[in-house]
Amino acid sequence: MEAAPLYAGKAKSLYPTDDPDQLLMVYRDDATAGNGAKHARLAGKGELNAAISAVAFGWLEAEGIPTHFLGRVDPVTHRVQALRMLPVEVVVRNRLAGSLASRLGQPEGMALPEPVVEFYYKDDALGDPMVLGEHLVALGKMDLDQVGRVRASALAVNRILAARLGRAGLELVDFKLEYGLSRGGELLVGDEISPDTARLWDRATGERLDKDRFRRDLGELVPAYREVLDRLERDHATL
Numbered sequence: 153m154e155a156a157p158l159y160a161g162k163a164k165s166l167y168p169t170d171d172p173d174q175l176l177m178v179y180r181d182d183a184t185a186g187n188g189a190k191h192a193r194l195a196g197k198g199e200l201n202a203a204i205s206a207v208a209f210g211w212l213e214a215e216g217i218p219t220h221f222l223g224r225v226d227p228v229t230h231r232v233q234a235l236r237m238l239p240v241e242v243v244v245r246n247r248l249a250g251s252l253a254s255r256l257g258q259p260e261g262m263a264l265p266e267p268v269v270e271f272y273y274k275d276d277a278l279g280d281p282m283v284l285g286e287h288l289v290a291l292g293k294m295d296l297d298q299v300g301r302v303r304a305s306a307l308a309v310n311r312i313l314a315a316r317l318g319r320a321g322l323e324l325v326d327f328k329l330e331y332g333l334s335r336g337g338e339l340l341v342g343d344e345i346s347p348d349t350a351r352l353w354d355r356a357t358g359e360r361l362d363k364d365r366f367r368r369d370l371g372e373l374v375p376a377y378r379e380v381l382d383r384l385e386r387d388h389a390t391l
């Protein structure tokens with residue numbers, strides 16, 4: 153990629169295209185944790201996340217959930233619709249893990265009776281605090297109708313992903329989504345859906361096949377992501 157990026161985040165870079173409504177999203181090999189405190193370059197991670205995300209967006213589109221994904225341009229690049237991102241990370245949880253396990257003082261792995269949806273206000277200075285939808289409304293970041301639509305969409309995404317991943321022997325413990333508005337005002341799922349942003353546990357062994365390997369030094373990350381992609385591709389081949 154020759155031109156300067158419009159934006160370079162912790163793991164991806166965005167580039168302009170000739171069409172102001174479309175961007176190129178490049179998945180890099182950078183891995184970060186603890187809001188950038190820990191950093192590494194893991195050769196092959198970008199390509200694996202781009203491939204896994206493309207499969208996941210394809211599932212959502214096939215089930216009528218609108219996303220920003222327009223196609224793959226090369227192994228690390230997606231063409232996406234340019235969105236005005238809502239400053240919120242939407243986390244859906246099926247089992248206790250990570251920050252919620254700590255917050256509730258319970259061991260990781262406990263199944264939740266119903267999926268839990270949480271909102272985190274994206275603000276680096278505040279450290280992305282967990283907030284209520286109503287707080288985002290109070291801040292003027294979303295209206296109440298959008299809060300409801302995001303919540304319903306995130307639960308629908310959860311049903312689709314959990315079912316498809318389950319068929320590949322993967323337990324969808326939790327994941328994060330980001331939403332944005334297209335120029336026409338349509339609410340779309342943006343960003344990425346990958347083992348960087350979702351906890352995926354092997355259903356048979358409980359082995360973690362996601363970014364917790366890096367966050368917690370549980371073993372090599374790239375072979376685990378490759379295993380996830382291989383399983384999704386095997387599952388696809390048997391459809």
Ligand code: ADP
Pocket residue numbers: 160161162163164165166175220232233234235236237330332342343344
């Ligand atoms: P971060 O910004 O947290 O370091 P990334 O490295 O993943 O994260 O950068 C990707 C950035 O692109 C994020 O800020 C995300 O909100 C933004 N983004 C995702 N999808 C789109 C889109 N379709 N249009 C515009 N921005 C997007």
Ligand code: UDP
Pocket residue numbers: 241243249250251252326327328348349350351363
């Ligand atoms: N997550 C993410 N980006 C973030 C925070 C969380 O993609 O900035 C994902 C994370 O991978 C997990 C889910 O959201 O799948 C819930 O994360 P949690 O709140 O438990 O935070 P963590 O334990 O990762 O700090």
